[in-house]
Amino acid sequence: MTYNILILNGPNLNMLGLREPEIYGRQTLDDIRALCESHAESHGLAVDFRQSNHEGELIDWIQQAPKAHAGIILNPGGYTHTSVAIMDALRAVDVPAIELHLSNIHRREPFRRHSYVAQAVRGSICGFGAHGYLLALDGMRALLTED
Numbered sequence: 001m002t003y004n005i006l007i008l009n010g011p012n013l014n015m016l017g018l019r020e021p022e023i024y025g026r027q028t029l030d031d032i033r034a035l036c037e038s039h040a041e042s043h044g045l046a047v048d049f050r051q052s053n054h055e056g057e058l059i060d061w062i063q064q065a066p067k068a069h070a071g072i073i074l075n076p077g078g079y080t081h082t083s084v085a086i087m088d089a090l091r092a093v094d095v096p097a098i099e100l101h102l103s104n105i106h107r108r109e110p111f112r113r114h115s116y117v118a119q120a121v122r123g124s125i126c127g128f129g130a131h132g133y134l135l136a137l138d139g140m141r142a143l144l145t146e147d
């Protein structure tokens with residue numbers, strides 16, 4: 001069985017490669033998409049990889065996920081720390097979700113230590129750069145095959 005995983009990227013992640021490379025690395029979001037697609041393929045998963053700078057669009061995608069996706073991996077960008085609405089959307093759908101950050105949000109400014117999204121997900125991964133996406137795919141596969 002091939003599980004289709006929705007990977008959502010929030011605001012400013014389209015700027016990866018240019019954006020604060022000392023924090024987020026030099027890989028672009030397209031590089032990360034390619035890494036995810038090849039990792040997924042070799043692990044019996046399919047990925048639907050998306051990015052939006054708009055909170056409502058991310059919420060629409062979360063709401064629609066149960067129609068086509070077995071799990072959600074979400075890097076909410078700055079909405080991590082502000083969005084009750086994204087937390088509520090994740091709670092509204094019966095699909096397991098994993099929160100992901102490239103940087104270690106616990107070692108940065110104090111306002112990044114709080115995540116609304118963390119309260120609506122099965123687990124969180126942060127601080128491993130682009131490799132975190134692959135860890136999240138492995139974690140999602142384990143969740144789906146153990147459930």
Ligand SMILES: O=C1C[C@@](O)(C(=O)O)C[C@@H](O)[C@@H]1O
Pocket residue numbers: 011012013075076077078079080100101102103104105112
């Ligand atoms: O946009 C981002 C990226 C981020 O989610 C990360 O991947 O490390 C961490 C957030 O605090 C920040 O606003």
